[in-house]
Amino acid sequence: MGFIDVADVLAGGVSGEISVRGWINNSRSSGGIMFMLLRDGSGLLQCTVRREAVGEELYGRLEGLPLESALELSGTVREDGRAPGGWELSVSGAGAVYPAKLDYPLVRKEHGVEFLADNRHLYVRDPRLQNIFHIRAKFFEAARDWFREHGYTETQSPSFMTASVEGGSTLFNVEYFEREGVYLTQSWQLYAEAMISSLGKIYTIAPSFRAEPHRTRRHLSEFWHLEVEEPWTDLEGIMGTGDALVTHIAHTLADDIPEKIKRAGRDPAELLKLETPFPRISYDEAVEIVQGEGVEMFWGDDFGWQQEGPLTRKFDSPFWVVGFPSGIKPFYHMPDPDRAEVTMSGDLMAPEGYGEIIGGGQRVHDYDQLHQRVLDDGLDPENYSWYMDLRRWGTVPHSGFGLGIERVIMWMLGLEHIRDTIPFPRDMRRVYP
RNA sequence: GCCGCCGUGGCUCAGCUCGGUAGAGCGUCUGCCUGUUAAGCAGUUGGUCAUCGGUUCAAAUCCGAUCGGCGGCGCCA
Incomplete structure (x- = not known):
């Protein structure tokens, strides 16, 4: 059985039993039900896992996966207004799993510019x-x-x-x-x-x-x-x-x-x-506009940051x-x-x-x-x-x-x-x- | 190159003015939770305060240098 792109699921053109694969973008569990936001190259899909539906063993294994682990999930596609994107997968089973080796450093929280650049x-x-x-x-x-x-x-x-x-x-x-x-x-x-x-x-x-x-x-x-x-x-x-x-x-x-x-x-x-x-305006007109706004500029100057403002507002x-x-x-x-x-x-x-x-x-x-x-x-x-x-x-x-x-x-x-x-x-x- | 700002647990920051060897939230981990939306609740873990030097009985805190970063300028796309 082939794997379906998340984008196709969200577009509403898919129904029934399918398989998807991707990375765990985020995951939440409340004891008996778990919501996994699965990300593939095309988008994000909420995958809902119920303890009673998949059994104790699989539920425990999925719950223990760190963020950005990759895996294959199968289940039934359902339209559901509670899911981000309007569609979700009710999970019935999992295929290959590639667990993350460490905790993912980019948590779902604010980060500074420097940290994000270092972890680009x-x-x-x-x-x-x-x-x-x-x-x-x-x-x-x-x-x-x-x-x-x-x-x-x-x-x-x-x-x-x-x-x-x-x-x-x-x-x-x-x-x-x-x-x-x-x-x-x-x-x-x-x-x-x-x-x-x-x-x-x-x-x-x-x-x-x-x-x-x-x-x-x-x-x-x-x-x-x-x-x-x-x-x-x-x-x-x-x-x-x-x-x-x-x-x-x-x-x-x-x-x-x-x-x-x-x-x-x-x-x-x-x-x-x-x-x-x-x-289109001529350079001469542009200079006049800038000067008319009271910003200093002489004919022959290039536009700097100060000159651009009055110009682009027009x-x-x-x-x-x-x-x-x-x-x-x-x-x-x-x-x-x-x-x-x-x-x-x-x-x-x-x-x-x-x-x-x-x-x-x-x-x-x-x-x-x-x-x-x-x-x-x-x-x-x-x-x-x-x-x-x-x-x-x-x-x-x-x-x-x-x-x-x-x-x-x-x-x-x-x-x-x-x-x-x-x-x-x-x-x-x-x-x- | 020039001007300004910043560097404290994995992350985001407080503490620095008025020196007395560190604190919060998030994350991790443990437990609870069957519809969450950066989930929630309780507990737990975790830092030689960028580096080097100076002042001092004592420096995250004051001074100097160095390194790294961010924002802006001139210029350009």
Whole structure:
């Protein structure tokens, strides 16, 4: 006889005699009746064990199992409003049992952040995290679906690289055999620009690494980066891609797994309200808004924490800020043909203070212009020679962006901290476990 | 890197201001309980107070250093 997933039982599509297997998430006994909350990969099911039904020997054995022991249980499925989830299993017998060797350190009680981080390898079992990880999986699925339906090809770039994309101070140095100057990737962008001449519209989903010593609730040193690059596309075109992609993901989460979204703390209706396209404001307008709220900001400054507040309060959906000054954007951003001091760039800002979720724009496709931009940024063109080579053979206008998956999940679910969006978060003080 | 806060039984914390060699709740364990929802009740177990050094008759408590952690900033996704 096969084993049934807890999720299928809770969905109400199962009846009669079945078997389930999982881990004891919690267990309570009151002498003659015992309630075991059994957790498998799909959810939590209350399993009710009666002394008179299973006999003295089995009842005693089950009662003595520590939390997080694993076992197989069989019995009858019953709808019951008293059980969490509305369904429960009346246990008639047990199969294989894998008892926990020690008492489980994560009791059903408050724990501090440090203790939970030290025990992350166990804490990932927590039903709240389990739920978020399921949503995360759906996020990846929805993104890939959207790309497939719209003719994009998924491809990969190397994680070891020799040139900086974003800025030298944020690079992780790697010991690479005998060689100096090898780093972990911050973005696939340079390689993506090579690949568009091979595959056309492309995307990747891969980790990126940033060595900046962040100490905030929305930064990781290793994050999952969803990046897109498209030939024959300008700034407005690539923002349209971002609009459609983010909206599709939000709607898919709300439509397909509304109960999981609700359990994570977000009303699915909020996600369904999102509409394409998101509002766009120019960098100049953004500066005026910030200044109008009495917060200090000069043209040419980047948005800091203090500037973001007044800005994000103006919108209840994500919004694009376009046309950032050249001085605060890397060399590969294309200058506005009508206004050289600003770039054809766009950042998508999440509402509610979650910050930037997409950064992107149109790239410089002209060789001489790129050469000049590299020099202006104080960089050595030698380090970018293969990248500049791309402008020699069939260069076309092209654009792309990078989306921080954990940031977006954090915003979509309304989470307090980015570490909850990924099973094993990495930040400047955490690489273990 | 900078600013602020914290480190006391397995966990969450109190005690520190006004020094006199430790206390609660939860967990563990034992017993009771046939509908619990972080179950309940009674009892039990468990700590050289992060580390090193200093002051003192005496340090969890005062001073210094070190290590570790948390929150925030600049920057970014």
